[in-house]
Amino acid sequence: MTQLDQTEDQAPSTAASDRDLPENLSATEPTADHMPIGGGLPIIQYWAQKTLSPQGPQIWQTLFHKSACLSCAWGTGGQNGGFINELEEPLQRCMKSVQAISSELQPGLGDHFFARHTISELQALTSREADRLGRLSFPVIRRAGSDHYEPIAWEEIYQLTTAGFSLPPERVASYSSGRSSNEAAFLLQLMVRALGSNNLADCSDLCHAPSTVSLNKVFGTGTSLVSLESLRQADCVVLVGSNAPANHPRLMNELIELRDRGGKVLVINPVREVGLAKFGSPAHPLRLVQGQDIASMFLQPIPGSDLALFVGIQKVLLERGWVQFDYLKAHTENWQAVIDQVAAADWESIIATCGLTLTEIIAAAEMIHSSQNVVFAWAMGITHQANSVDNIYSIANTALMTGNVGKPGAGLMPIRGHSNVQGFGSMGVTAHLKDSIREALEKLLGKSLKRESGYDARALIEASDRGEVDTLLCLGGNLYAANPDLTQAKRALGNIDTIIYLATKPNQGHFHGLAQQNTIIVPVYARFENPHKTTVESGNNFVRLNSPGKTHLTKGDLVTEIDFLAELAHRIHGEDPIQWRRLHDTRYVRQLIAQAIPGYEKIGEIDDTSAEFTISGRIFLEPKFPTPSGKAEMQPTPLPDLTLPTLQDFGLPNTQPSAMVLALITGRSYGQHNTVVYKEADEYRGMPHRHCILMNPSDAERSGFAQHQRVSVRGDAGQLDNIEIIFGEVRSGAALMFYPEANVLMKARIEKRAGTPAYKRVPVAVFLH
Structure with a gap:
């Protein structure tokens, strides 16, 4: 493992102590033998290892904090307790929740960290290594031509960001993930749309x-x-x-x-x-x-x-x-x-x-x-x-x-992924805004808004690759690693003049997704640390209320997402068309949401009632639907053509021995959340590290491959070498590799109606190098 400085500012955490372990194992990872069942005793062992560690009291305190889970959108937590779901049932937490909390409770980076380590060094880190560096605890900037991030004052951040968002609206954009709150999402889209831009890309564009x-x-x-x-x-x-x-x-x-x-x-x-x-x-x-x-x-x-x-x-x-x-x-x-x-x-x-x-x-x-x-x-x-x-x-x-x-x-x-990815869509963070929300926002802002769709996530990368984007604000997420064709993603982001990343922890995108002029990383509070109330939405349309909290980073220089966006909006727009600094008050933001977002009317009273609610008009207990006819509009579905290319299409002779073409599925491991990797091994699939390909044994044997043999895997965008074959229960003709590492293999094949790439069927050639 690349040895960088251990995090500072707090007592050593479990995450910090794990850094001395071998790269492919953590304290709870067994060898790569297949597990007989999912879950089971390893879950209890993991909980015990984390919650009985020196970091344990902080983990337990956070688990019981009244805020929605940081992990998936199934939606535990909220005003009635951290372990309670929307049906008031207790003990509704999982191992992924503990993983996410433990990662956020890492110590903060020391003020010397970026001075000691070049960006070239940081680019060599894996996703897991980047996450294990610790919490971002002070703002930094990488200026054009520099191989280092350096500290930056808040006033300069606001000046550079304001200048970036003062450019023509078609040349500015945002990207967001579901890690944040409804209030931050609503403020983000309101600020961008008030500029005259609909370039509101979101992680859901790449998934849901x-x-x-x-x-x-x-x-x-x-x-x-x-x-x-x-x-x-x-x-x-x-x-x-x-x-x-x-x-x-x-x-x-x-x-x-x-x-x-x-x-x-x-x-x-x-x-x-x-x-x-x-x-x-x-x-x-x-x-x-x-x-x-x-x-x-x-x-x-x-x-x-x-x-x-x-x-x-x-x-x-x-x-x-x-x-x-x-x-x-x-x-x-x-x-x-x-x-x-x-x-x-x-x-x-x-x-x-x-x-x-x-x-x-x-x-x-x-x-x-x-x-x-x-x-x-x-x-x-x-x-x-x-x-x-x-x-x-x-x-x-x-x-x-x-x-x-x-x-x-x-x-x-x-089934939604990130914990508030659905809430971001509800708040209007989308390149394709519904007319009903647009009309409500026009009334709120007192002006007409642009009708044409903006850039979704893939369109944003393509536009940036053409040099048509000057400023990008990323509210969480990892736009670089989440994209197909990482070579293109890095090049595209490098064409943007100014990129501002709001994040709690470092990720690979901060080191590879560097802007042409100024790359700024703004450290923000985790959900359970925010000093104000916020809300999120579960995948089943239930709105949860998060109580205020406080951060363990007592020496940190952080900002809440709401405060950063409200101040930025004020500097961009002044007092017109609304008093943007009033939006520092999340209660006021919720009152605006109640006016603008259909089904969210009850959020305007939630501060007084504490009553979490199911969004109206979405759950159907009788067959009456909000379509023009009131009926479901069935759609014909033509059979797909799933013909795979030949070896020759990959630049290999069709007669080459020990070579074959497969339909590659890219997926997450069992110790992973989105692009964040918590564990290198995937014991459930018997994959000891992340540079493996899971293959059907009969496919491998027909092509002369053996278990644990090292091969090359080539797609239409790139090639990975020294990949270990692991036999597994994947159907014949298919294979599985880990996302985001395998993204380098593929160009983006897009579903044109949705803008989403085909990560789950990537034609690849597997061969002896």
Whole structure:
């Protein structure tokens, strides 16, 4: 591991002491043998190791703090306690929450750190090493031509940032992640739109936009149609393209309880993830060691072929007379065109496209048909495809054909990632603003706003690569590492004159995503440290209230995101069209949100009532939808062409021995949150480090490869060498490598309607170098 200064300012933390361990292991990482179940005793061991460490009292204090979890959007915490969910149930925390909290509780960087270490040194750090440096505790700048960050005064930061945002509005932009609050999100978009710019890129553009686009088209709403309470009434969950045991562990409690009450879980995933087969949860201690069976049926389609599978399920429903035609006629539009397309689809094409047998497809259809209340849930295995919008249309069509939308215990449930990524969309942080919000903002600002869409995340990179962006403010996130084609991302960001990063900790983007003139890092408080109340939104449309807190960085020179944005907005806009400095008061911000954001009216009273709430108009318990017709608008879904290129297309002879072309899935490890890596090894998949490729043993053996052999992997944008082959339960023709390291391989293949790249089906050549 690269040896840099240990963090200073506080007593040594667990994170600091872990730095002396070997690169591929931490104190709780076993060897790379496959784990027999997901979860189980390793969770208890990890909790014990963290909470009984010298850092333990701080971790426990934060766990009980009344603020929403820093990890996924499942949405624990809030005004009724840090362990409480929206149904007032206790003990709702997971290992990912502890990982995130422990990382934020690291000591602050010493004031000599950046003087001692060049940017060239820092660029050699892995994601885990960058995160382990500690907390950002004072503002710094990297000026043009310098190989060092250096301290900067707050007044100069505001001067440089104000000058940057005084340029023509089409040349300024923002990027954000879901780590922040609704109040900061609302203020960010208000400030940028008041300039006359809609360049409000967001991390959801790279992950969840297809869900928003497709659900809005079919149902008139872009979020989950299912509440947690409604999920409890389902007797079947269809879980597609999700590694919930790693990314949303508390969802596993819902699946365990569904199985306990006799329900069924249909899992669709090209990788047979251990935790989706069997999971041991501390919330069910009697089965913690042995685990609970999760998947009633596990289907492993070809990556990118989920649509073909759902068309096959629909064809079985049609051929067996199981389609609910009365429901379709009463509650949907365009149903006949969809039925005609399904009838015309031939079984040979469906089976060839998805790679499953007719028997498997029939069994899946029978499971859905025999269930009373079905929830269809999906994550980025669906949205990270070149045909992701059509994928979700096909899921929606299946739900509608079986009458499983608009009643308790049924519906569509996209599983969001970052803890407030959905809240940012609700607040209007999007390049494509809804007319209703735009009209409300125009009334608030007293002026017309630009109608044309701005840059989403991919369009922002492309525009920057063309030299068309001068100023960028990043509210959290890691725009560099989250993008495909890291070479392009680095070049594009390097064309921007001024970049301002608001962050709690260093990440690779701060060292590789350097602006042409000024790169500024502004240290901000973590959610549980903010001295004012804030709110966030869960993936099931529930708004949580975070209590004020305080930081352990007693010697730090930090700022809240709200205070930074309010001061910047004042310097840009003055007192017109609103008194921007009043927005330092988050209560006032919430009153503005109540006026501008449909469904958020109750947030204007939350300071007085402390009443958290479900956003109105999103959960459907009857089949009436906010579309022009009041009906769901079904969409035809053409089968995708999933032809892979040849070795020759990668510059290799088609006759080359020990070489093959695969459909690569890029994914997170079990010890990872977004681009932040907490653990190098992934014991669940048997991958001892992050430079591995998980392959089907029969694929490898047919091409002359052996377990643990080192190979090269080449995509259309780059190549990685010395990659270790690990045999695993991935379907034939597919493979898995870790994101974001594998992003260097791929150019961005974009779903044009959503702007989202196809990270989950990347054609690559694997060969001996």
